[in-house]
Amino acid sequence: MRASQFYIKTTREAPLEAETISHKYLTRASFIQQIAAGIFSIMPLGWRSLEKIRHIIREEMNNAGALEVTMPVVQPRSIWEESGRADTYVPPLARFSDRRDRDMVLAPTHEETVSIMGRYGITSYRDMPLRLYQIQTKFRDETRSRGGLLRVREFEMKDAYSFDADDAGLDASYDAMAEAYHNIFSRCGLDAVMVEADSGSIGGKDSAEFALLAASGEDSVLICDSDCCGYGANLEKAEFVKSPNASEDPGELEKFATPGVKTIAALAELEDVSSAKTAKAVFYAIDDQVYVVVIRGDYEVNETKLRNMMGGSEPRFATPKEVESAGFVPGSASAIGVDSAYVIADDSVVENANLLAGANEDGHHYRNSNYGRDWSADHVGDIAAAAEGCKCARCPDGHLESHRGIEVGHIFKLRTVYSEAMNVKFNDVNGRLQPSYMGCYGIGTGRLLAAAVEANHDERGMMLPKSIAPFEVVLVGVNLHNNEEVRETAESLYGQLTKAGIDTLFDDREEAAGVKFADADLIGMPVRAVVSPRSIQNGGVEIKHREQAPSDSRICSASEAVDAIEALLGG
RNA sequence: CGGGGAGUGGCGCAGUGGAAGCGCGCCUGCUUUGGGAGCAGGAGGUCGCGGGUUCGACCCCCGCCUCCCCGACCA
16 A cells, blocks of 8 residues: 555644543544544544454454354344343443334344344254354443543444353353454454453353453453462452461450541551451442441452342442441441341451451440451351452462453353343253353454554554554655655565565655654554665665664665565564 | 533644734645755634623633543443
């Protein structure tokens, strides 16, 4: 492609609203253009990168036995009523009425339509496995979009769905997809880690997300630092082994004055002990019932674990009013002596003796509170959030490292949630009607591109991996328009590169050399070849990799340039 | 939805109750060509929208819209 025939309009400055690196670079390099909050157009350069991503995805999906389809973005609301998600989907469905006043929605995902597609033809266990995928636009009316393409409202996603006759089949489909995902990310040059994830309120048993570790990520991911177990999970899901306090005999419950002490940190400091020697009480409302949640002072509550333990309803912080009317004194709260309270306890407070706890009296706490003797709970379990340094639950020596990650893919075992609701049923070997076992598998293509930029850039611009860069090579001509030898050499090299099947951008614009170099760095093609009076004087063509400094470039003769460039590209 | 910030040429920004400016970009010509060039001449703005105050509003007042950041939320 000749740059003079293409649409490249780079800018020196990014728009005011761009804050993340990927947003700035993708905008400055004219890959994307913002139209509204969380809504973008894709420009020719961005399109090329996305097209390469799509191509890789298609190949891997096809290899995994999935068939490509397209399902509508605009859907009748009635099918969402059938699945039961018309009113429960969060964020809210974007709705509108058509001219006949029918209720329509913009699809945020496609379980409903794929279920309809599946039930059309799946009548026997012999019809499965069936794996379908599409690369399609979604619209989610997020309460807040952010970070350029990292989190948007309208976006393109590859979503795949599997139908199987039983759990074993679902496991096989899920594993096939997980393998395809590993291949996709690796072929995109991205080091994405697969970590366990919570399956969310939609149910299902297993779920995993693929995260690209990057400081700008929204996700917290915990990964075991030991080589032996490979355990990783996102913050919502992460398990860990709690470190017990030194065991001691129960002491006598003793109330003491703690004027002005409102926090665990202050309490621990006053008594000169670790916060692990305290019991912390926090207040949640679940289905409008107020609970006091008691956890050891050095841990935080994991609301997802809490939700799952309590049956799936979303917990929220209780209001001060609710806390008071339940009989608690914030700052000095505990479950001790509040008989009417609903109590949830993390196992960390159950197993450790002689903790400092609130006395439910302003300015007072207890020493030596012990579970079972001084108070008890209605529910006990693991509701603690894992954090950096916690002991790994899967291996003896490992500890968890905390990372920020960008969620670029997510796979779920849905099982029969949708097939029951949407009536995707088949006759099994015994002739009995069974719901199909479904899975769903998503990759955000735009987010993948943005994540790749977040993970691969320097101060001059993007450094996209060759498999997804808009071009593999940029051929810069300097003095093309007034130097016959330069022009002939460059044109000839461009022809050879094209013939060799190397995706080349030939910068034949009438721009100053500095402009072309700056653009090449910003767009970040993996290899740069320069033909100029100087390079010819030095023996031919100057080549360098994007990751090399200009001073590390080298000269090769025009005849060996294609081979040298291929070598630099690496395979 | 709560908190904070911002809307002035394509982009980044300044600005004053009395004739809308600067840098970059853009157009023409000439000169240039190794890190976003030089000279000269040009084009381009409903100062977010609607009301109000005023002889006069980009500026002051009221209402609204939009965008960004933090939080909440995120099958």
